[in-house]
Amino acid sequence: MxxxxxxxxxxxxxxxxxxxxxxxxxxxxxxxxxxxxxxxxxxxxxxxxxxxxxxxxxxxxxxxxxxxxxxELLQQTPADGFPALITTAGDAEIFYCGWASRKSFGARSWLLKRQAGNVLIDVPRWSAPLARRIQSMGGVSAMVLTHRDDVADHQRWTQALGCPRWIHQADGDAAPEAEHQLNDWDAETIAPGLQLIPTPGHTAGSLCAVLGESRCVLFSGDHLWWNADQQVLVCSKQYCWWDFEEQIRSLEKLQDLDVAWLLPGHGHRHQFAPGQWQQAVQQTLAWIQR
Ligand code: SF4
CATH class of the missing domain: 3.30.70.20 (Alpha-Beta Plaits)
Structure with a gap:
């Protein structure tokens, strides 16, 4: 106890x-x-x-x-609570999957439900009821693993959902069975409206997923997150496991996006008004480089 x-x-x-x-x-x-x-x-x-x-x-x-x-209260836990709808973007509905895994230190995973095929961004801990819920929502046609720390029970989920996995080759040993490995540092479109941008730094093979073009949704893994108390974008040296200078360069690569929602693995999610994303990135870069 x-x-x-x-x-x-x-x-x-x-x-x-x-x-x-x-x-x-x-x-x-x-x-x-x-x-x-x-x-x-x-x-x-x-x-x-x-x-x-x-x-x-x-x-x-x-x-x-x-x-x-x-x-008595535990018995009232809703069976259909997760995935929980967070927001919409174009024709996509974006859900938080819950069921966090200790293997990924509780990192969040996200389900994109959309006509072009559902996508799982990182994976929750294995849960048969959650798998049934996801199947009832149309299953998953692609799984994106943002970096080596957040692969959790990916084999079990792939087996259940029958979907191919994407990971960057530099983190590929964390999921060697992954069907697709990015092997260069350019952005790659893997499905309609869904791009993967390599953002090495936190780990050698960290990547971000970007949904949409103008006013996009950025799934940032552990590359960066929002600190709601200080109202600041965090690119953390403390939690950088590979190369912080590279992580800063990766943040610079993202500053031309127009991010409407930041949905990270850890920390707070955040919605940005038009133009606020660039300001937030510049503020963080200035603070890091001072
Ligand atoms: S922070 Fe909350 S969710 Fe995470 S381990 Fe502690 S009690 Fe559980």
Missing amino acids: ARAVAENVSGPFFVNERCIDCGTCWTFDPEHYGAGVNTAFVHRQPSGAEAQRQALLALQACPVAAIETSA
């Missing part, structure tokens, strides 16, 4: 000492979960059916079962 962390407010939901501080709960349900020092905690107990639903889905998404509640 893991003990509850001291920061929790009292009530039926609590975070225990198994928490690995991955950020899944407080980015998905910030109304009830907060970020403490090296741990998440419950800062407000849910009140009402909808709030309780969100808190239960965060519990289901937690990669290490570090959120607990009563057996």
